[in-house]
Every structure is written in C-alpha cells, then in structure tokens.
Amino acid sequence: MKIKDLDTIAVLGLGLLGGSVGMAVNRGLGRVVRMGYSHRAITRKKALEAGAVDAICDSAAEAVKKAQLVVLASPIGTFEALMHEIKHSLLKDAVVTDVGSTKRLPVRWARKILGSKVRFLGSHPMAGSEQRGVEFARADLFDEALCIITPTAQTKKETLELVEDFWRELGMRVSTMSPIMHDRVLARISHLPHVLAAALVNCSDAEQLLLCGKGFLDTTRIASGPPGIWCDILMTNAGNTAVAIGRLIKELQRMEKALVQGDDKAITKMLSEAQAKRNDLVEKKMIRKELPA
C-alpha cells in the first residue's frame, strides 16, 4: 500500500490531536474517506460538525473495518483496550499507528495484543498545546512540526514508507528512532520539563504568585496541560523520567552549593553555559526554520 492508494482511514479518539489529524487529512489527502470514533457521543457529534471526519461510528471495531490506515489518537492509557476492541475487525493488511507521547509500551502492547502479523508502527507527532478537545483542532496543527516514527526490526519497509508519507502529507518533518531511544530522549526534553513546571507551581505560595512576571508564567506554561493525559505519559515512561529527575536534582544541588558558598565564579559559569547552550539551540532551530527568525 502506497500513500497514493490510500482511500480510507480511521481515527480513533477525536480530541485536539485526532480532530486535527482528520482536518489535516482533508487538507492534504482530500480524496481519503475519514472514519471516526470517540467513546463519547458528544465528541462524535462535535467532530462530525467540525468537519474533522466524514463519518462517525458507534464503535472502534466498526470504524476500522474498511480502513487501510488506523490512527490511535486517544489518551495512551486507553490503547490496550482499544487494540483488543479492534483486533478482529482490522483489514488483513491494515497499518496501525498512533499519536502517543511515549513509544516503548504502545509498541509492546501492539505486538502482544494485535499480534506480529498486524503492521503496527508507532508515531509521535510532536504538536499540540495545553488546550484539549476537538474544538481546538485545526488542519495546520502539524505544519512544520516534527513527527518521530519508531520502527523496530519487525517493521516492513512498505509500512514505514506509508506512515512516513502520511505525516509528511499532513505537513510534518519526519524522523525515525527506536522506541527505547525515543522514550529516553523524550524523558529529557519533554517529560522532565513537564514535571518541573508542575513542581515549580506546587512549591509556590498562591498569594506570592500574584506578583509573578512573564518569566514565571512562561516557565510554568506546560503545567496547565491535562493531568490525566500527562499522568499516562509519565506512567508509561516512569523509569526514564525518574532518572531525568535525579539528574536535574544533582544540577540544582550544584547551584545550591555555589550559592551557600558565595561562589560567584561557579554561578556565572553555570548560567553562562546554560545561556550559550540555549542560544545555540534557538539559532539552530531558526536555521532549520522550526522557529521564526
């Protein structure tokens, strides 16, 4: 199956990401029929009204029946149940992917539940916001953002190409990585910052916070993300995230020590390193056009 031959997809889960997948497919792959499913009737209705899908089904099994490509776009904590629900209804050659923020467990679940014959390939489109729900979905959500795809030794070349082409048609840049490496890297660049933002809010006094400026609000923005979804993400990447927290605590203790000792050279060094490293990152992202110049 090549992307040009794709005629039907199923999107299971119609929130911000699932709804945006539907809209972006409509924009980039207009001929493809989009079947949708959400476990909530009101969401199914909203998604249809918003034009996120062409048709809705009352069950996930029904939605996947004619789909050559199935996208799991519900919270990661529902994946196992969803896989059980659809496994007997999938087309023989259907490709299944997902939008989950961790990849090691979804890939393992797929192998166990769907079996090795089903072509599952994990995806992590790194787009979104702290907003939730199909009402925030939009066709350009994925534009210029990165999608990490996590093939394994079992992944067929044809499956990899289809999933890569799919996300590219939705406007994304695509990168591949093993599921294990993905989770290790994401613990550092995404899950740790989330934990940190929440911890910073939690250890502050609400009255004092009213005096805060833009710096505090930016530093903690991601703490406004949905707790349930983030709990699932952290639970499915607990080991790596705990290691990352330990590493950060060591770094904070270095600063604590320098402050107590009045070691201005050490403080300046740490701040200078961080500044140079972040400025370098921003510059590289501008060159790659991932950030406006």
Next chain:
Amino acid sequence: MKIKDLDTIAVLGLGLLGGSVGMAVNRGLGRVVRMGYSHRAITRKKALEAGAVDAICDSAAEAVKKAQLVVLASPIGTFEALMHEIKHSLLKDAVVTDVGSTKRLPVRWARKILGSKVRFLGSHPMAGSEQRGVEFARADLFDEALCIITPTAQTKKETLELVEDFWRELGMRVSTMSPIMHDRVLARISHLPHVLAAALVNCSDAEQLLLCGKGFLDTTRIASGPPGIWCDILMTNAGNTAVAIGRLIKELQRMEKALVQGDDKAITKMLSEAQAKRNDLVEKKMIRKELPA
C-alpha cells in the same frame, strides 16, 4: 518635593532598563530634564542618539549634580561603587532609587554609604526581557507592569509618594513591601525559576535538544538572560534562593518517588494541583488586566 515639581533626574546606567526609564520619562514627564551616565562611552553615545536622555555626563558625580531624583539602573553589582562615587555630589534633598532585582542589600548599602540623611528608597520595576542594551529600550517597557517599592521605618512619606508617583507616571502599578519580604518572595517567583531554567538546559544533551518542542523552549526562555546580571541577583539573594531550591528539590523527589512506585493517584494529584493553581493564577492576572484575556 512633589512629582509635579520635579525638573531634573539622573539615570545612572543606560541599558535596557535605564534607557527605557529615560524614554518613559520623556513620554510621561516630558518637561523633566534627563541627565544620563554610563561607564561605557559607546553606550553614552547610543543612549543620547536614541533619545533616552537629554544630556550625558562623563561621570556619575557630574550627572547627579542637579538631579532631584537619581535612578541607579546599572547592574546591582556596581551599586556600592556608584554610591561612593555620587555621595558628595547629590543635592541636599535628592531622592535616590534604583531598579535592582533584589532589595535587602541595596537598601543596606545605601544606609551605610550614602548615610541616613540621603533619601534612598529601593524600587524593583518588574519589567524587562532577556534582551540587553539601550538598543532594546522603549518608552512602553513599563506599561501595566508591577513596580515593588520597599520602604523602611526610616522612609519619609514625601519620599515614598515621589517614588510611587514617578513609577506611576511611567505606566506602572505600584506595590509596597519590606526589603526582606521582597527578597523572600522574589526568590520564589523569579530567582528560583531562573535557576531552574538554567539547570534544565545544563542537564540536557545538546544533540537531543534539537528534537525539543515549544514546551522546552518556553520553560527555559529565561535561561537566555545575561549571566553576569543574574549572578549578581542570585549572589545578593543567595540565602533565600538556596532555601527555595531545597523546597523545589523536595517537590521533585515526591514526583520521583511516585514514578518509581507507579503511584498514578499521587502523580495525577500533583499534576492536577499544579494545573488548577496555575489556571487560577492566569485567570486572576487576566481579571487584573496584567494578561490579555
């Protein structure tokens, strides 16, 4: 001295903040003559060309001679030397204030160096950005932002009123607090987030960071601030900041423990508390019009 009688001010230090003070005075208090001083000749030239001041002097002592109000706007680490330099040139009733990010030490230095007869009152206009230099200065930098003023038992009512009115004329909301309380609160809402942002950058791998999304960039934005200035801030509030770091480490350890134990209830509780607290903060800031609705 009332604000309406003010005819000359001196701004010592002509970077982002000093330059913006000059421009905002021109906008809000157009009749007031603005004398300026920077230790760098090139900055003096730029500030004059940018219209940040009406005249420049080669020394701080010269700049303050006719000023009824003197604003120290150089990095906090230069305050002691600057106070020594101007103390014999100040007008008898001159009021001296500053824009430093910590207040306990500047207030103490002023009492020690300028003496109790000079009317020093600490100010902390909470505006700025990670950018530096008079080239980024603008008349509206302070609009709608908060200025914390830190009177002590020695502060004259007339001095307090003048300084309050001054910042209000520059577009700011004004709040008062003791220097000690100011530093304790700011450690939590400003200095800790800065340390945290730097630590997060420092404990990340540069290659891996290239995969990061908007969340990481927002969380670490303030780490791009000038290291020298921030070292001064942290050094002059070392005790409070060290305590705040310790408090944050405890919070991170709670999360680390919950992850290792797979305690999803505890994780969800921490994330939910943070989300609710931050959303509440954002809502209150919108009601106060400190954030766009």
